[in-house]
Amino acid sequence: MKQRPGNRILTGTRIRERRLALSRRQADVAREAGISAAYLNLIEHNRRPVGDHLVLRLAAALDVSAAELAEGREEAQIAALREAAVRLPDDVTPELDQTPELLARFPGWASALIATARRADAHERQLVTLSDRMRQDPYLLTTLHEVLSAVTSVRSTASILAEGGEIPPDWRARFHANLDGDSLRLSTTAQALVAYLDSFEAQDAIFTPQEEVEAWLAAGAPPVDEAADLASDAARALARAHLLRMEEERAALPDEALAAVAAEEADPLRMADRLRQPLDLVMRRLALLKPAGFDAAGLLVCDGSGALTLRRPAPGFPLPRPGDACPLWPLFQSLAAPQTAIAKLVEAPNGRRFRTLSLATRHQPLGTEGPVLTRAQMLILPEEPGSPLRPDLLIGPACRICPRADCAARREPSILLAA
Amino acid sequence: MLDILMIEDEPNIAEAVRFILSREGWQVALHADGAGGIEAIRGAKPRLVILDVMLPHRSGTEILAELRGDQDPSLAATPVLMLTARGHASLSLPQADAVLAKPFANDDLRAMVRRMLN
Numbered sequence: 166m167k168q169r170p171g172n173r174i175l176t177g178t179r180i181r182e183r184r185l186a187l188s189r190r191q192a193d194v195a196r197e198a199g200i201s202a203a204y205l206n207l208i209e210h211n212r213r214p215v216g217d218h219l220v221l222r223l224a225a226a227l228d229v230s231a232a233e234l235a236e237g238r239e240e241a242q243i244a245a246l247r248e249a250a251v252r253l254p255d256d257v258t259p260e261l262d263q264t265p266e267l268l269a270r271f272p273g274w275a276s277a278l279i280a281t282a283r284r285a286d287a288h289e290r291q292l293v294t295l296s297d298r299m300r301q302d303p304y305l306l307t308t309l310h311e312v313l314s315a316v317t318s319v320r321s322t323a324s325i326l327a328e329g330g331e332i333p334p335d336w337r338a339r340f341h342a343n344l345d346g347d348s349l350r351l352s353t354t355a356q357a358l359v360a361y362l363d364s365f366e367a368q369d370a371i372f373t374p375q376e377e378v379e380a381w382l383a384a385g386a387p388p389v390d391e392a393a394d395l396a397s398d399a400a401r402a403l404a405r406a407h408l409l410r411m412e413e414e415r416a417a418l419p420d421e422a423l424a425a426v427a428a429e430e431a432d433p434l435r436m437a438d439r440l441r442q443p444l445d446l447v448m449r450r451l452a453l454l455k456p457a458g459f460d461a462a463g464l465l466v467c468d469g470s471g472a473l474t475l476r477r478p479a480p481g482f483p484l485p486r487p488g489d490a491c492p493l494w495p496l497f498q499s500l501a502a503p504q505t506a507i508a509k510l511v512e513a514p515n516g517r518r519f520r521t522l523s524l525a526t527r528h529q530p531l532g533t534e535g536p537v538l539t540r541a542q543m544l545i546l547p548e549e550p551g552s553p554l555r556p557d558l559l560i561g562p563a564c565r566i567c568p569r570a571d572c573a574a575r576r577e578p579s580i581l582l583a584a
Numbered sequence: 585m586l587d588i589l590m591i592e593d594e595p596n597i598a599e600a601v602r603f604i605l606s607r608e609g610w611q612v613a614l615h616a617d618g619a620g621g622i623e624a625i626r627g628a629k630p631r632l633v634i635l636d637v638m639l640p641h642r643s644g645t646e647i648l649a650e651l652r653g654d655q656d657p658s659l660a661a662t663p664v665l666m667l668t669a670r671g672h673a674s675l676s677l678p679q680a681d682a683v684l685a686k687p688f689a690n691d692d693l694r695a696m697v698r699r700m701l702n
Contacts, residue, residue: 309669313686317688320688325604
């Protein structure tokens with residue numbers, strides 16, 4: 166019977182490697198195991214099968230356990246090596262049929278190859294997410310829009326002046342003034358852009374676990390173990406905790422019960438009263454279930470320090486990069502007045518309006534001696550355009566990309582405002 | 585009848601475009617906000633709408649969708665030239681008749697408008 170090398174490290178190869186590692190001669194080992202040197206030679210080259218008894222004797226002669234000589238232990242590593250080989254460029258053709266030998270003879274190099282391939286893989290994923298991120302970065306998008314608008318105006322206006330032809334003096338003066346204004350705007354925005362890109366160098370961890378969880382939620386929360394967005398252990402732990410909490414809250418307030426009440430009642434406070442459930446639970450469940458009338462609902466959750474722990478904004482709601490926020494969001498106001506629901510109509514810099522409902526709750530999970538924990542949530546519902554109501558609050562994304570020059574809450578200059 | 589209604593919130597761009605197209609002999613009106621944009625189109629019934637994608641209050645794509653769904657079939661079929669700030673590739677605007685990426689050459693704008701009005 167002839168064994169063919171396949172996906173497994175053959176016992177014969179292993180025996181040979183072990184013998185060579187001990188610098189022992191074939192004849193000596195064969196004698197100890199009670200077989201001829203020629204037969205051992207055939208075994209070592211995988212031309213003869215090795216029975217269980219013979220493996221035991223050879224293992225004893227080579228001073229290892231029989232299990233270590235048996236086949237099948239390194240199958241996962243073989244698979245990893247083959248995976249690494251698949252990803253090689255077309256003109257690189259590794260000897261796939263000798264993969265088992267490679268692993269048996271040079272386990273250290275094989276591990277190095279596997280580790281390198283895994284790192285290349287991780288880097289590739291990181292690059293994809295980074296470029297995704299660049300395309301969605303609110304600072305970059307806003308700034309580039311500024312640049313494009315100014316450039317468009319400069320180009321058209323300059324062409325008009327350069328093309329010649331009849332231009333009335335008042336128009337000519339206006340175009341000159343526009344050029345002056347737009348070029349000033351261009352230079353300040355370009356400087357802000359450079360400063361922003363420079364600041365990238367100072368930040369080590371670009372992707373926080375929370376950002377990974379946000380991306381995972383945005384992708385529809387696929388199974389945690391298969392989710393490409395969840396690259397770090399911390400993110401996977403956060404995601405599992407999130408799912409567990411959602412499950413508990415769904416058990417406390419089932420979909421059907423919430424949908425039934427939401428069909429008859431638009432006010433979350435009255436819903437909570439009818440359901441005899443806490444308002445914060447009703448708000449979180451509304452944002453997740455999105456029954457009729459809450460289709461575009463968003464939710465922000467923060468802890469007592471104001472750090473946002475969950476960000477699922479309504480479409481169009483101005484959201485900055487994680488770790489940044491507008492201090493005027495009613496969410497933060499509610500921290501100072503726990504257990505009181507605050508309803509505010511807010512207006513974003515782009516003119517969109519949102520009905521918000523904010524509520525902070527407190528609890529002491531460790532008893533009277535323990536710390537007081539605060540959590541606030543803000544339910545966000547888009548307001549139909551053209552609403553005659555005056556907004557209660559003019560909010561923004563975060564100072565840095567907010568155009569409201571005279572805002573009382575401003576804490577740093579905006580890159581959108583000329584210096 | 586109004587030739588062109590331009591909905592654009594950047595005053596300097598709007599001013600330049602209005603000058604360029606007026607000089608070609610077309611009647612151009614401006615509306616500077618996404619809010620009220622569809623009402624302005626309904627009121628003016630222009631032969632061509634030049635519509636910016638990024639507008640305050642309401643985006644150009646929303647206005648375009650509402651226009652295409654209008655009850656008046658001739659109004660719904662009004663030719664629309666979209667101005668986009670993101671290039672053609674990343675933004676698909678199947679409901680627009682033509683798309684012009686910012687910044688544009690005045691000659692391209694003139695040629696496109698001439699083609700759409702004739």
